[in-house]
Amino acid sequence: MGLKLKALTKSPWVFHVSAGSCNNCDIEILDCLCPRFDIERFGALLVGSVRHADALLVTGAMNRKSAMRVKKLYDQAPKPCLVLAIGTCACDQGIFRGSYALTTPLDELLPGAVTAYVPGCPPKPEAIISGLVKALQTLQDK
Amino acid sequence: MTTIVPIGPFHPLLEEPELFRLHVDGETVVDIEVEIGWNHRGIEKICETKTFDQVPFVVERICGICSACHPTAYVQAVEDLADIEVPERALYIRSVITELERLHSHLLWLGLAGHFLGYNTVFMWAWKYREPVLDICEELTGNRNNYAMLKVGGVRRDLDESLFPSVLERMDDLDKHLNMLVGAVTDDPVLHARLKGVGILTPEAARAYGALGPTVRASGIPIDVRRDHPYAAYDLVDWDVISVDSCDVYGRAVVRLLECLESVKIIRRCLDQMRPGEIDSGVKEIPPGEGIGHAEAPRGETFHYVRSDGTNRPIRHKARAPTYMNLPTCRATTVGESITDATIILASVDPCYSCTERMGVYDASTGQKALDGKQLIKLSQEKTRQLREEMGE
Numbered sequence: 001m002g003l004k005l006k007a008l009t010k011s012p013w014v015f016h017v018s019a020g021s022c023n024n025c026d027i028e029i030l031d032c033l034c035p036r037f038d039i040e041r042f043g044a045l046l047v048g049s050v051r052h053a054d055a056l057l058v059t060g061a062m063n064r065k066s067a068m069r070v071k072k073l074y075d076q077a078p079k080p081c082l083v084l085a086i087g088t089c090a091c092d093q094g095i096f097r098g099s100y101a102l103t104t105p106l107d108e109l110l111p112g113a114v115t116a117y118v119p120g121c122p123p124k125p126e127a128i129i130s131g132l133v134k135a136l137q138t139l140q141d142k
Numbered sequence: 143m144t145t146i147v148p149i150g151p152f153h154p155l156l157e158e159p160e161l162f163r164l165h166v167d168g169e170t171v172v173d174i175e176v177e178i179g180w181n182h183r184g185i186e187k188i189c190e191t192k193t194f195d196q197v198p199f200v201v202e203r204i205c206g207i208c209s210a211c212h213p214t215a216y217v218q219a220v221e222d223l224a225d226i227e228v229p230e231r232a233l234y235i236r237s238v239i240t241e242l243e244r245l246h247s248h249l250l251w252l253g254l255a256g257h258f259l260g261y262n263t264v265f266m267w268a269w270k271y272r273e274p275v276l277d278i279c280e281e282l283t284g285n286r287n288n289y290a291m292l293k294v295g296g297v298r299r300d301l302d303e304s305l306f307p308s309v310l311e312r313m314d315d316l317d318k319h320l321n322m323l324v325g326a327v328t329d330d331p332v333l334h335a336r337l338k339g340v341g342i343l344t345p346e347a348a349r350a351y352g353a354l355g356p357t358v359r360a361s362g363i364p365i366d367v368r369r370d371h372p373y374a375a376y377d378l379v380d381w382d383v384i385s386v387d388s389c390d391v392y393g394r395a396v397v398r399l400l401e402c403l404e405s406v407k408i409i410r411r412c413l414d415q416m417r418p419g420e421i422d423s424g425v426k427e428i429p430p431g432e433g434i435g436h437a438e439a440p441r442g443e444t445f446h447y448v449r450s451d452g453t454n455r456p457i458r459h460k461a462r463a464p465t466y467m468n469l470p471t472c473r474a475t476t477v478g479e480s481i482t483d484a485t486i487i488l489a490s491v492d493p494c495y496s497c498t499e500r501m502g503v504y505d506a507s508t509g510q511k512a513l514d515g516k517q518l519i520k521l522s523q524e525k526t527r528q529l530r531e532e533m534g535e
Contacts (some may be wrong), residue, residue, distance in 0.1 A: 017152060018159050020181050022207025024287050026157040027250065027312040034253075040273045046457045050152075066151070066159055073152065095203055098191075101184040101501065122287055123207065 001140060002046055006081070008054050009136050011043035012082065015053035018071045020102065021060030023120040025087035029057055037125040044132060055082035055135065057128075061089040061096040067103045074110050082115045082135045086128060091117045144172055147481065148353050151180050152248045157254075162488065168181045174472055182499035189459040191500065193222055194428050197456065198292045201446070204461060205289050205497040207250065210236075210243045211439035211458070213292035215446040218373055218435030220294045221404065223450055224428050229420040231298040234412045236374040239283065241405040241412075245439035246275040248398040248405075251492045252323065255395060258486050259336055264326075271319045274312050281305055296422030304411050315485075317406050324399045337392035341475040341487035344389060351471045354464040355411040355442025356401065359392040359490045362387030367438040374437075391490040398492075428454070430533060439464055441492050451533065463497030 002007075018026050021126060032039040047053055050073045058070060074083065083106075088094035090106050107114045115138055118131035143533065144165045145475060151159040159180035163172035185204055189197050197214040205212065215238055223230060256264025276286045282301050283289040291297050327333055341351040348361040365387035368376040383401040386393045430452040436445045442464025449458040468491040476487050503512040514522070 016157075017182070018157065020183055021496065022183075022209075023158050023160075023181075024209070024331045025493065027206060027287070030157060031269065034273075035266055036270065036273045048153075060181070061183060063180070063182055065147075065182065069152065071158075095200055096183045096188065098183075099184040099188050101182045117205075122204070124286065126384045 005139055008080070009139050010142055012054045012132065012136060013044070013047045013052055014055045014057050014132075015047055015050045015073075016075070017058045017070055018055055019058060019060040019090075019106075020063035020096075021087065021089055023060035025089070028122045028125055029059070029086065029128060032125045032128050037129060039129055039132070042129070042133065042136075050077050053081065055075050055084060055132065057084050057086050058090050059086045061071050061093045061099075061102050062104065062106055062109060063101045064103055065082055067109055070106070071109055074113060080139065081113075082097050082139070083110060083113045084128075084135055085114050085117045086131070087122045087123055091119050094121060100127035143167070145489065147433075151177075152175075160493075160495045164481060164484055165364075166481050168372065168405075169482070171479055171481055171484055172417060173477050174476050174484075176472065178495055178497075178499055179501060180323065181496040182501050184501075186459050190456060191508060193454045194294055194450075194456065195480060197459065199290060199293075201461065202288050202290065202292070205463065205494050206442070208439045208444065209288045210241070210291065211437045211444045211447055212446070214437040215435040215444045216373065216448065216459075216462075217292050217294050218437065219433040219446045219448040220428060220435075220450075221433070222435055223431045223433030224294075225424065226295045226423060226425055228296055229373075229423060230355055231300075231416060231419040233375040233378070233419045233422075234298045234416040235291065235297045235301055235421065236380070237376060238409055238412045239279075239407045241287055242275055242279050242282075242317065245402055245405045246272050246279070247274070247351050248402045249525075251440075252327075252395070252491075255486065255489055258489050259333070260413075261333070270377070270495075271316065274316060278309050278312060282309070294424065294428075295425035296420070298422075300421050301416075303418075304305045310410060310413060311412055313406050314451075315362065317403070318404065320399070320402050321468065324403070327395060327399060333395075334392070336486070337390065337395060338388070339390055339392075340459045340483050341391045341490055342389050343471055343475050345387075347471065351474065352467045353413075353442075353465050353471050353491075355439070355492075356394055356397045357468045357471065359383070359385040360397045361389045367436050367443045371436060372434075375412055375415075376408075379408055379415065381408050381411075386503070389440055393487055394490045399414065428452070441494060441497075442468060446474060449529075451529075454534060455528075456500040461497075463494065465494045466500075469493055 114132045116135040147164040150161040161177040163175040186291040201212040202209040253265040253268035348358045366383045433447040445458040
């Protein structure tokens, strides 16, 4: 593992992308940052620009308007970039599958890019933290 | 000369994607545009493909933080349609769940408002005290959000009475912490300077925009569906409608904080007065007809309309969330203010975009709207006439 990757695993900065979600997962992601769960223990920090991000936390079922923005955001992120599908909607569109407003699921939109799936409606903050830690472990194997 | 400052759609300040275009002249906002649709999921159409019993699961995912109010409004619409009597215990349980939701929603808003002001201490404290409420939700219903408690004709599961003493104990704790937060917000000179006299929404403007919930109660108009059209157990317990007439952002914060104290009161009394009994009236069939239901969500009145043709699925389901009425008031409140105050004014209506999403159809070749308002009304009226003929009304 190179120095850059080692540094990344110590302080994964995350960028939050909400693409057609019911905002429950978004609230649980914010909850991770708050005193009880405190994801900063793992060096994770919510950043304002995708160009500073090491991990994208994607929530939502990918609707027509936001799906292409998600792809654009992923292209702008520096690589390696971890992509976490947070919530059942991001994993497989969940209860909204088949709606006229949705396009392809996240893993078809960004083929091969999704590092971890965190199912749940909404996933508990513990599950999100566990997902992030497991995603970081995949980097350590490289 | 005006400059356009875009906020969003994927902006670190916003938990949901939406786009505000602030037209500014120097530091002053002269115009504002809102673009929505980033969260549109076509829920009304999905509901038409589900059975009456499945729809509550879809509508509670309209918005994560109103996940008890939307199903409450929906089941009340179906109960109105089919004339269903709901057992008393189920009414109390509905009140408890919706009030727990109001508690954690208002605390969430307070935290975010603090964050927008650069007051991260308020953010962390409010969210810290929000956690016990979510714990109670998890113990009583099985999930932190999306409770799946509502069902046509009653509730889906009973509350465990052995948990009540510990819930009441935590309510006492929360009461203490809330009073501390009320004191902290009302005594802080910095918050006074930032919030007082900012984002004025006059009662006339509030009426003209049809604003709802804490937004309008802070403009001195004490309307509340829980009192005006009582549902669940709100007419069985004592509580007060909170209203202040300062018309500014500070007023909206105070209304929300005091409402939290009212919610604690309602939960205590509901748990106290609840008697063992049936929780479900065992609905078998939904007759043809139409019904409406409303519920007071943390942000204002949620309205649902359901039409049935006698099959097991609704043929039309319409939902209107409070933010749809509250968001346009930003034209009245932000224009003329400085750009530094714009964010907190926009946040002061507690906007929830996933509730608000609507869509329009555009012709890709010309860029023009495929159907305008008049055509849509004409289409809608034709459909009603056609349905009436089919149903022999």
